[in-house]
Amino acid sequence: xxxxxxxxxxxxxxxxxxxxxxxxxxxxxxxxxxxxxxxxxxxxxxxxxxxxxxxxxxxxxxxxxxxxxxxxxxxxxxxxxxxxxxxxxxxxxxxxxxxxxxxxxxxxxxxxxxxxxxxxxxxxxxxxxxxxxxxxxxxxxxxxxxxxxxxxxxxx
Numbered sequence: 280x281x282x283x284x285x286x287x288x289x290x291x292x293x294x295x296x297x298x299x300x301x302x303x304x305x306x307x308x309x310x311x312x313x314x315x316x317x318x319x320x321x322x323x324x325x326x327x328x329x330x331x332x333x334x335x336x337x338x339x340x341x342x343x344x345x346x347x348x349x350x351x352x353x354x355x356x357x358x359x360x361x362x363x364x365x366x367x368x369x370x371x372x373x374x375x376x377x378x379x380x381x382x383x384x385x386x387x388x389x390x391x392x393x394x395x396x397x398x399x400x401x402x403x404x405x406x407x408x409x410x411x412x413x414x415x416x417x418x419x420x421x422x423x424x425x426x427x428x429x430x431x432x433x434x435x
Contacts, residue, residue, distance in 0.1 A: 325409045335404060335417060336374030338397060342424075343369055344377045345393045349385035356387065356434050361394075361427045368420050387435040391428050398424035 313319075343365045350358040369376070385393075398421045405417035 328408055328410050328413050331404045331408055332372050335401060336372040338400060339369040339372060340374050340377035342393060342397050344381045345385055345390060348381040349390040352384045353387060361430060364423050364427055368423055371416055387431055391431045394424050394428035394431060398428060
C-alpha cells in the first residue's frame with residue numbers, strides 16, 4: 280500500500296518537473312537544459328521537406344537514367360561531366376540510381392528538355408522548402424541542371 284507521504288511527494292515531483300519543462304519550453308531553453316543533462320536533442324524534419332527530398336531523389340534518379348541513355352545513344356558526344364554532376368546531385372539527396380529501364384534512345388534535344396524541366400522543378404521545390412539548408416540544396420540542384428542543359432545545348 281502506498282502512503283500518503285509518498286503519494287504527495289511523487290505528485291509534487293511530477294508537478295515540479297512538468298513546471299520546469301513548461302518554463303523551459305516557453306523560454307526556449309529546453310534544448311539547452313537537455314544538453315546540460317547529457318541528452319542530444321535533434322529536431323524532427325518537416326514532413327513536407329522530407330517529401331521534397333524524396334521527390335528530388337526520384338526525379339534525379341530518373342534524370343540520371345536519361346543522361347546515361349543519351350550518352351549511350353550518342354557515343355561521339357562526351358556527356359561524362361553531365362553524368363558526374365547528376366550523380367553527385369543524386370548522392371546529395373540520398374538517392375540511389377533508378378531501377379527502371381532506361382529510355383530506348385534519347386536525343387540531345389530530349390536530354391536538354393529533361394534537364395531544363397528538372398531545373399524548373401527543383402527551383403519550384405526550393406520555393407516550397409521550409410528548411411534553409413534544403414532550399415540551398417534544391418536551388419543548387421536547379422542551377423546545376425540549368426548549367427547542364429546549357430552545356431548539352433552547345434553540344435547539339
